[in-house]
Amino acid sequence: MNVIPQRVKDAGVALTAPLARALIQGGVHPNVLTTVGTVILVGSGVTFGVGEIRLGGVLLLVSGLFDILDGQVARQGALVTAFGAFYDSTLDRVGESAVFAGLAIYFLHGPLPTSLVAPAVGAAIAALATSLLVSYARARAEGVGVECRVGIAARAERVLLLGVPAIIFGGGSRADGVMLFWIVVVLAFVSAVTVIQRIVHVARVATGAPQPPPLIPKRETLPGVAAARRKGH
Numbered sequence: 001m002n003v004i005p006q007r008v009k010d011a012g013v014a015l016t017a018p019l020a021r022a023l024i025q026g027g028v029h030p031n032v033l034t035t036v037g038t039v040i041l042v043g044s045g046v047t048f049g050v051g052e053i054r055l056g057g058v059l060l061l062v063s064g065l066f067d068i069l070d071g072q073v074a075r076q077g078a079l080v081t082a083f084g085a086f087y088d089s090t091l092d093r094v095g096e097s098a099v100f101a102g103l104a105i106y107f108l109h110g111p112l113p114t115s116l117v118a119p120a121v122g123a124a125i126a127a128l129a130t131s132l133l134v135s136y137a138r139a140r141a142e143g144v145g146v147e148c149r150v151g152i153a154a155r156a157e158r159v160l161l162l163g164v165p166a167i168i169f170g171g172g173s174r175a176d177g178v179m180l181f182w183i184v185v186v187l188a189f190v191s192a193v194t195v196i197q198r199i200v201h202v203a204r205v206a207t208g209a210p211q212p213p214p215l216i217p218k219r220e221t222l223p224g225v226a227a228a229r230r231k232g233h
Contacts, residue, residue: 009156013068020072030074034088037066041095048102048166051110053180056102057166063095064159089139092155093132099162100128103184112177120181127184130191131158137198141206150201151194153187161187 023033044059070088074080107120134151141148153161162183169179 013072016065016068016072020069020076023069023073024077028073030070030077030079031084031087033066033070033073034084034091037063037070038091038095040066041092042098045095045098045100045102048099049105051106051171053106053166053169053171053176056099057163060099060159060163060166064156064163067092067155089135093135096131097128100124100131103127103180106171107177107181110171110177111174112181113174116178116181120177120184123181123184123188127188127191130188130195133195134158134191134198137195137202141198141202144206146202146206148198148201151197153190153194158187158191161190 040059041063044056044063047053047059048056074084101124104121104124107117107124112120134153135155138148165183166180169176171177171180
C-alpha cells in the first residue's frame, strides 16, 4: 500500500515524457540531470536552514522533477548503467541529508517555543534516519533478489509530504514553526512504518530461500513507475 496510488504516479511520469524525449534528442546525459537535481535539493536544505521555508519547499518539489527525468532519460535513451544507478542513489542520500540538516538548523534558530526546540531537532534527526533506512531496506532487499517497493511512504510520498505543506504554511511565525515540527514528526513516523513494512515483506518472501547472486541495486525512484524495470543510468 502507498499513500499515492501507483496509477497517479504513472500519470505524473507520463506528463513529463515529452520533456524527457526532448532532453534525449538534445543529448543531455542522465547523470547531468542527477547532478543538477541534487544541487537543487541541497539548495532546498540550505533555504530551510536560513528560514526560507516556502522557497525550500519549491526547490524540494523541483528536485523531484529532475528525479523523474533522469530515470526516464536513462531508460528511454538506452543509457542505463551500473554506475548511473549507484551515482543516482548516492546523490539522493546526499540531498536528503542536506534537507533534514537544514530543517534541524531551522528548528534550532526558528520561531519555535523553547520547549519544542529539542524535540523538533530530534524529530528532524529521526526523519533523516528513517528516510535513509527506507531506501536502504529496498536496496538491500533487491540486492538479495527480493523486489521491495512496498510501504506507505516511498520517496514520492516523503517529498510531497514535506514539500507541499512547506509551501502552504511557510515557517515565518511561531504557529508555522509548530506546524512544520508536526509535519516532520509525521514524516518520521510514516518512514519508520515503511521500514517495518519492508522488513516484514522481505521476511515473508525470502525466509528459507537460498541467497541468489547479487543484483545491480534498483534505485527507489521518485515516481515509483511500475513499468520501469530499473532506475539508473
